[in-house]
Amino acid sequence: MKLAVIIPTLGRSEQVARLLRYLGGQTRLPDEVILSAPDATHVELPEGCPFPVSLVFGPKGLAAQRNTALIPSLGRFEIITFFDDDFVPAAEYLKQVEEAFIANGGWAVVMGRVVRDGATNAGLTWEDAEAALREAEGKRSDVPSVVDHVGAYGCNMSLRSSLVGDLRFDERLVLYGWQEDIDFTSQMRSKGRVVSVTSITGVHLGIKTGRVSGERFGYSQVANAIYLIRKGSVPASFALPLMLRNIAANLAKSLWPEPYVDRRGRLRGNLRAILHVAMGRIEPEYILKI
Structure with a gap:
């Protein structure tokens, strides 16, 4: 099966270059890597990549950048894998993804298990990631465990391109695109299973540069959840608990916030979005005005 890796990126050219060099160590090389960025200033290409690398440019924002690369790829590749530019896959990641799709014709989306996630803390280094992957490899079972999900975590998700269609x-989920991954892959469940295979592993570094402001993000934590429930693409049983947990965390930690999280900004964004929802105004793109 032909497999492309798409990497949306913004303001992390050195990180992208390191990731491209790292992907050269995959036991199954990608047939092409496609970098999606607003312009060439966001991209740095290392010399000697053992696979083709192409660049696509378009509007800024995670959802838009994913589409800019996805649309021309659908007819060219059977598997499309999305990596965040700060995701570090295990060496057999792409090989295992290809094997999973070949062996399971009813699978629409496959994601790997994130063995450590820097998005939940101050962030991780490459050395942290490599150590975590070595530890996970030592514990890996020969029998993969498969878990069905409402949707996939966008830092690492692979699609069977023949099932994407017009999706x-x-x-409308602008900039960081909070929950755009769940929105998209939840809709893929009508075409096939959306699964996590726990033997496919990687580490999300959770680099803090290139992200939106705390207030914008806090607004998205509420507005995007309500928007997707009303859209019908994400069940309320998933979106509402996630939204409430985020509000509770921002409220509880706003007095003594972590140095790497703008809790007070997020809480202000939460409250503004709650007010807008109460007024019947559900507008994810409002964050462009903040």
Whole structure:
């Protein structure tokens, strides 16, 4: 099966270059890596990549950048894998993804298990990631465990391209695109199973540069959840508990916030979005005005 890796990126050119060099160590090389960025200033290409690398440029924002690369790829590749530019896959990641799709014709989306996630803390280094992957490899079972999910975590998700059809990432979820991954892959469940295979592993570094402001993000934590429930693409049983947990965390930690999280900004964004929802105003793109 022909497999492409798409990497949306913004303001992390050195990180992208390191990731491209790292992907050269995959036991199954990608047939092509496609970098999606607003312009060439966001991209740095290392010399000697053992696979083709192409660049696509378009509007800024995670959903838009995913679409910019996805649309021309659908007819060219059977598997499309999305990596965040700060995701570090295990060496057999792409090989295992290809094997999973070949062996399971009813699978629409496959994601790996994130053995450590820097998005939940101050962030991880490459050395942290490599140590975590070595530890996970030592514990790996020969029998993969498969878990069905409402949707996939966008830092690492692979699609069977023949099932995508006219589905696109929702560009109303602007900038960081909070929950655009769940929105898209939840809709893929009508075409086939959306699964996590726990033997496919990687580490999300959770680099803090290139992200939106705390207030914008806090607004998205509420507005995007309500928008997707009303859209019908994400069940309320998933979106509402996630939204409430985020509000509770921002409220509880706003007095003594972590140095790497703008809890007070997020809480202000939460409250503004709650007010807008109460007024019947559900507008994810409002964050462009903040």
